[in-house]
Amino acid sequence: MADKKLLHVNNLMLYFRTMRGPVQAVDGVDLDLDYNRAVVVLGESGCGKSTLAKAILRLLPRNVESYTGQVFLGGKDIMPMADEEFRLNVRWAAISMVPQAAMNALNPVLRVGDQILEPAIIHLGMKKGDALQLALKMFQHVGVPADFINRYPFELSGGMRQRVAIAMALITSPSLIILDEPTSALDVLTQANIFNVLKRIKKELGTSFILITHDIATSSELADDVAVMYAGQMVETGDAPRFFPNPLHPYSQKLMASVPRLRGEKNLEFIIGQPPSLVNPPKGCRFAERCPQRFDKCDQEPPVIEKDGRTVKCWLYN
Amino acid sequence: MSAEEKTKEAEKIEQGKDKTGPLLSIQDLRVWFELRRFGFGRAGYVRAVDGVNFDLGRGEAIAIVGESGCGKSSLMKAILGLYKPTKGKVIFDNEDLTEKGAKGLRWYRSHVGYVQQDPYGALAPFMTVQRILEEPLIIGGIKNKVERQKRTREVMEIVKLFPIADFLGKYPHMLSGGQQQRVVIARAMIMGPNFLVADEPVSMLDASVRVEILKLLRGLQETHNLSVIYITHDLSTVSYFSERIFVMYAGQLVEKASVTKLLHNPCHPYTLALLNGTSDPDAKNALTFKEVPPGEPPSLVKPPDGCRFHPRCSKMIKGTCDVKDPPEFLPESDHQVSCWLFQ
Numbered sequence: 072m073a074d075k076k077l078l079h080v081n082n083l084m085l086y087f088r089t090m091r092g093p094v095q096a097v098d099g100v101d102l103d104l105d106y107n108r109a110v111v112v113l114g115e116s117g118c119g120k121s122t123l124a125k126a127i128l129r130l131l132p133r134n135v136e137s138y139t140g141q142v143f144l145g146g147k148d149i150m151p152m153a154d155e156e157f158r159l160n161v162r163w164a165a166i167s168m169v170p171q172a173a174m175n176a177l178n179p180v181l182r183v184g185d186q187i188l189e190p191a192i193i194h195l196g197m198k199k200g201d202a203l204q205l206a207l208k209m210f211q212h213v214g215v216p217a218d219f220i221n222r223y224p225f226e227l228s229g230g231m232r233q234r235v236a237i238a239m240a241l242i243t244s245p246s247l248i249i250l251d252e253p254t255s256a257l258d259v260l261t262q263a264n265i266f267n268v269l270k271r272i273k274k275e276l277g278t279s280f281i282l283i284t285h286d287i288a289t290s291s292e293l294a295d296d297v298a299v300m301y302a303g304q305m306v307e308t309g310d311a312p313r314f315f316p317n318p319l320h321p322y323s324q325k326l327m328a329s330v331p332r333l334r335g336e337k338n339l340e341f342i343i344g345q346p347p348s349l350v351n352p353p354k355g356c357r358f359a360e361r362c363p364q365r366f367d368k369c370d371q372e373p374p375v376i377e378k379d380g381r382t383v384k385c386w387l388y389n
Numbered sequence: 390m391s392a393e394e395k396t397k398e399a400e401k402i403e404q405g406k407d408k409t410g411p412l413l414s415i416q417d418l419r420v421w422f423e424l425r426r427f428g429f430g431r432a433g434y435v436r437a438v439d440g441v442n443f444d445l446g447r448g449e450a451i452a453i454v455g456e457s458g459c460g461k462s463s464l465m466k467a468i469l470g471l472y473k474p475t476k477g478k479v480i481f482d483n484e485d486l487t488e489k490g491a492k493g494l495r496w497y498r499s500h501v502g503y504v505q506q507d508p509y510g511a512l513a514p515f516m517t518v519q520r521i522l523e524e525p526l527i528i529g530g531i532k533n534k535v536e537r538q539k540r541t542r543e544v545m546e547i548v549k550l551f552p553i554a555d556f557l558g559k560y561p562h563m564l565s566g567g568q569q570q571r572v573v574i575a576r577a578m579i580m581g582p583n584f585l586v587a588d589e590p591v592s593m594l595d596a597s598v599r600v601e602i603l604k605l606l607r608g609l610q611e612t613h614n615l616s617v618i619y620i621t622h623d624l625s626t627v628s629y630f631s632e633r634i635f636v637m638y639a640g641q642l643v644e645k646a647s648v649t650k651l652l653h654n655p656c657h658p659y660t661l662a663l664l665n666g667t668s669d670p671d672a673k674n675a676l677t678f679k680e681v682p683p684g685e686p687p688s689l690v691k692p693p694d695g696c697r698f699h700p701r702c703s704k705m706i707k708g709t710c711d712v713k714d715p716p717e718f719l720p721e722s723d724h725q726v727s728c729w730l731f732q
Contacts, residue, residue, distance in 0.1 A: 109675075115595045115596070115597060115598075116566070116595050228685060229457075230685075258456040258457055258622055259456065259622055259623070259624070259663055259666040259667055260456065260662060260663065260666045260681055260682070261456075262666065263665075263666040263679040263681045264679075264681050266679065267678050267679055267681065270675070270678060271678075285595055285596055286596070287596060287670050288625065288667075288668045288669055288670045289668050290670075291668060291669075291670045291671055291672060291674045291675065292668055292674045292675060292679075293675055294672065294675055295675065310672075311672035311675065312672040312673075314672070315670050315671055315672050316672075325597065326596060326597060327670065329596050329597045329599070329600045330596060330669075330670050331599075331600070331623075331625040331626045331628075331629055332625060332669050333624060333625045333628070333652065333664065333667050333669055334628070334652050334653065335625075335628065335669075339600040339603075339604070339629060340600065341597050341598070341599075341600040341601040341604070342597040345565060
């Protein structure tokens with residue numbers, strides 16, 4: 072089965088060492104992604120969704136306590152790879168990333184052209200002239216005028232910088248791009264523009280996306296699948312057409328009920344309380360304390376239940 | 390000036406006021422920033438706010454919607470008395486603020502609360518919550534410590550920071566984003582204002598917390614009969630918060646209407662574009678491309694002649710839109726739009 076999928080993450084764990092004990096930032100996450108599809112990872116800040124992206128790309132800080140699990144890319148387990156092999160064959164070659172606040176992720180003292188052709192020189196072994204041609208082609212894909220290639224980041228607007236960051240992720244033609252909050256700092260119309268660009272890339276180049284965000288409404292612009300994270304764990308996965316109208320997990324339901332609708336007259340809800348600390352997470356279901364449908368069984372670790380191709384980690388569906 | 394004299398002075402101002410008119414009236418407000426050429430001479434002006442008119446009733450909540458760079462923050466700062474307007478009037482409770490100096494504005498400042506966008510940036514990191522909340526009272530001249538503590542506790546109760554005793558000694562970094570924003574709101578409320586300006590109060594917060602803070606603000610507005618200006622770029626939250634919406638583009642208000650009229654019958658092409666750009670969570674969104682007007686908002690140094698949206702507008706009328714400034718038209722009652730299509 073695994074070889075049919077572009078990405079198959081199995082029981083991935085990433086713990087950080089801190090003064091107070093290990094932080095279980097990513098705790099046993101499973102995630103599947105097919106070719107030419109986009110999965111949205113939803114969750115509140117601090118739920119470990121950005122850490123999941125970094126764990127997949129092995130962009131780890133120094134204080135890693137443990138880093139285990141399996142990540143299959145095109146059927147091959149990339150976890151046992153040595154760091155150098157991983158750098159050469161996976162990071163930016165097969166999976167690239169548009170970092171959070173990509174607007175500020177560009178080097179302010181380099182021309183944007185020089186920055187975005189760097190991955191092509193390093194990973195594709197191109198000469199600078201060829202790389203420049205490729206960079207221009209990428210600019211076309213993301214809708215940046217060609218003469219912007221000699222500009223510095225400060226000469227571009229936020230939306231343009233975001234497009235440049237996407238061009239940089241595209242240049243090695245990876246099969247998977249991880250987008251970490253790509254539009255959270257942008258205006259409505261710029262957001263719509265960026266999502267148009269992403270949709271076109273997906274259609275024309277067949278790229279897959281992992282979109283990490285807490286903005287549920289705009290995430291639906293790109294989503295084929297949805298995965299909901301809570302306190303370091305995946306609590307629900309499923310396809311977007313069924314998830315948005317009918318989420319299964321009580322946390323997902325509450326999250327959807329908190330999304331303001333443009334012409335909505337419905338009363339909005341919010342989730343009382345705060346997510347648990349990941350240093351000493353509660354036993355059993357991590358959402359139990361805030362859950363309106365809590366019952367006795369919730370004190371034990373809930374199983375992951377499969378239901379018509381959707382999974383949900385909740386005792387209610389047992 | 391002692392505290393007593395201050396309160397007396399404030400009372401004197403309060404007396405003999407007409408309490409039925411609008412609380413705030415903005416008349417042809419312009420905020421221009423001078424551009425200096427290197428050396429000497431003027432290179433022109435950045436027309437951040439260029440001829441804005443509106444009235445804000447007592448106990449009314451309005452929203453100003455626009456993209457970054459459209460001048461909504463400059464407008465807000467002019468209203469708060471932080472920028473001196475180049476032209477026009479800001480009339481609060483029948484007092485023209487533009488004529489007042491720093492001392493005159495002190496009276497105004499105790500009547501207006503300001504909720505900042507980024508709660509963490511708005512709170513001094515070296516002050517405890519207690520100290521942060523006491524600060525306006527100290528500046529306001531309340532010397533009695535017991536009185537200050539009493540008011541601190543009262544205001545923490547209304548923003549629901551429970552248990553109060555636990556929060557008093559904490560520093561901002563020990564609080565979650567939602568709690569920090571509550572402290573910011575508490576600070577805005579502590580002088581007992583009747584007017585609140587909230588600049589994107591929820592844009593930095595998580596979805597679930599967002600609703601909590603919006604509901605808190607709405608609740609405060611209703612129970613304290615506050616007039617509120619809510620500044621945002623997110624149209625989807627507006628209907629839960631305000632009665633009227635003003636849409637701002639390139640330094641001007643292009644459409645003013647009640648929430649239902651604006652959302653269900655938007656008139657200005659720019660408003661329409663903003664509404665189209667806002668998504669509701671729906672899996673069908675992924676199947677279609679969004680319609681976005683081409684280009685970017687114009688430079689405010691040399692804004693285009695005529696309607697400022699005309700270079701991006703698909704319904705542009707040649708010879709009219711690119712020549713003459715559109716006046717305000719009334720397509721229906723309580724709905725004003727600055728667009729030649731509604732002539």
